Amino acid sequence: xxxxxxxxxxxxxxxxxxxxxxxxxxxxxxxxxxxxxxxxxxxxxxxxxxxxxxxxxxxxxxxxxxxxxxxxxxxxxxxxxxxxxxxxxxxxxxxxxxxxxxxxxxxxxxxxxxxxxxxxxxxxxxxxxxxxxxxxxxxxxxxxxxxxxxxxxxxxxxxxxxxxxxxxxxxxxxxxxxxxxxxxxxxxxxxxxxxxxxxxxxxxxxxxxxxxxxxxxxxxxxxxxxxxxxxxxxxxxxxxxxxxxxxxxxxxxxxxxxxxxxxxxxxxxxxxxxxxxxxxxxxxxxxxxxxxxxxxxxxxxxxxxxxxxxxxxxxxxxxxxxxxxxxxxxxxxxxxxxxxxxxxxxxxxxxxxxxxxxxxxxxxxxxxxxxxxxxxxxxxxxxx
Ligand SMILES: Cc1ncc(COP(=O)(O)O)c(C=O)c1O
Numbered sequence: 485x486x487x488x489x490x491x492x493x494x495x496x497x498x499x500x501x502x503x504x505x506x507x508x509x510x511x512x513x514x515x516x517x518x519x520x521x522x523x524x525x526x527x528x529x530x531x532x533x534x535x536x537x538x539x540x541x542x543x544x545x546x547x548x549x550x551x552x553x554x555x556x557x558x559x560x561x562x563x564x565x566x567x568x569x570x571x572x573x574x575x576x577x578x579x580x581x582x583x584x585x586x587x588x589x590x591x592x593x594x595x596x597x598x599x600x601x602x603x604x605x606x607x608x609x610x611x612x613x614x615x616x617x618x619x620x621x622x623x624x625x626x627x628x629x630x631x632x633x634x635x636x637x638x639x640x641x642x643x644x645x646x647x648x649x650x651x652x653x654x655x656x657x658x659x660x661x662x663x664x665x666x667x668x669x670x671x672x673x674x675x676x677x678x679x680x681x682x683x684x685x686x687x688x689x690x691x692x693x694x695x696x697x698x699x700x701x702x703x704x705x706x707x708x709x710x711x712x713x714x715x716x717x718x719x720x721x722x723x724x725x726x727x728x729x730x731x732x733x734x735x736x737x738x739x740x741x742x743x744x745x746x747x748x749x750x751x752x753x754x755x756x757x758x759x760x761x762x763x764x765x766x767x768x769x770x771x772x773x774x775x776x777x778x779x780x781x782x783x784x785x786x787x788x789x790x791x792x793x794x795x796x797x798x799x800x801x802x803x804x805x806x807x808x809x810x811x812x813x814x815x816x817x818x819x820x821x822x823x824x825x826x827x828x829x830x831x832x833x834x835x836x837x838x839x840x841x842x843x844x845x846x847x848x849x850x851x852x853x854x855x856x857x858x859x860x861x862x863x864x865x866x867x868x
């Protein structure tokens with residue numbers, strides 16, 4: 485049996501009718517740049533996130549860069565980011581002219597450890613970028629408290645967490661409706677890279693927020709600093725979300741909750757089946773979270789051996805991420821060294837991402853787990 489890591493063709497089969505007719509509509513109108521469907525999707529996605537405004541941009545990376553720039557963060561400033569995430573969380577800070585300052589992650593959630601943020605603050609710190617890694621919200625309440633205390637901006641990197649929820653009181657307690665990722669900081673940044681829970685047919689991204697002044701600035705920043713067609717107030721970028729992409733994304737947004745529900749069912753099944761395999765550690769969903777499982781990961785000390793075994797047997801697995809950011813060559817100049825962030829380094833060594841998408845079949849999940857069990861029984865994965 486083949487189990488691909490992702491199945492974008494199956495997704496297309498489900499949305500084909502809507503997507504094709506949306507594309508035909510756009511070609512008929514030919515309003516390719518900031519057209520009607522782009523504005524409509526901005527409104528719909530902002531509403532979905534519980535925000536007043538949405539600004540469609542070229543990518544998740546640009547969403548982060550433009551948010552930083554719109555907040556006036558740049559040269560001479562420092563921004564706190566987790567040491568374990570996709571590099572764009574940090575490179576966007578560098579590209580805005582500021583310096584990323586890494587903080588270790590929590591070993592259980594792999595999200596930024598809020599308890600370590602204050603130690604990393606200096607007079608230059610202007611913002612924190614929590615990442616809702618793999619689809620699970622970072623623990624926002626303690627982080628927002630620290631940000632408030634030190635007058636820091638909070639930019640949520642929600643590139644992997646469309647539709648995830650954060651419950652203030654924890655799940656078991658008197659929890660409210662929960663807050664969507666992207667709705668808790670000063671700005672929420674999303675990527676619509678094709679493999680994301682909500683992904684386009686190419687690159688795309690969005691910033692969602694409530695502050696009208698910031699919104700007006702971002703509208704100009706993403707469009708050559710335009711106030712009107714040939715009147716440029718500020719030096720801006722060309723970073724607009726294509727109308728074609730917005731139309732594709734709008735068709736998929738209607739299905740996002742159902743797709744996330746299916747991801748959650750698949751994750752539950754993996755976790756139940758993997759629970760008792762010696763040498764395998766699963767990650768539990770945090771008490772405060774509605775995880776949307778952009779990535780389903782587990783950890784094992786013999787990661788590379790297990791990856792080889794699964795690949796050999798037709799299972800698409802990946803490692804997110806094999807090198808933590810402070811050890812990336814691109815960031816060597818910052819002077820971090822091995823041992824600085826033990827939880828990030830341990831995750832980078834032990835983590836493995838199993839196939840996860842809404843079209844995964846129960847039989848495929850059982851097959852993947854049977855291979856893991858087979859490897860463990862043969863002595864491949866060491867005891868916990
Ligand atoms: C956590 C995180 N931040 C930022 C990005 C950047 O998004 P994009 O690839 O759309 O630029 C990604 C996605 O790839 C991501 O996973």
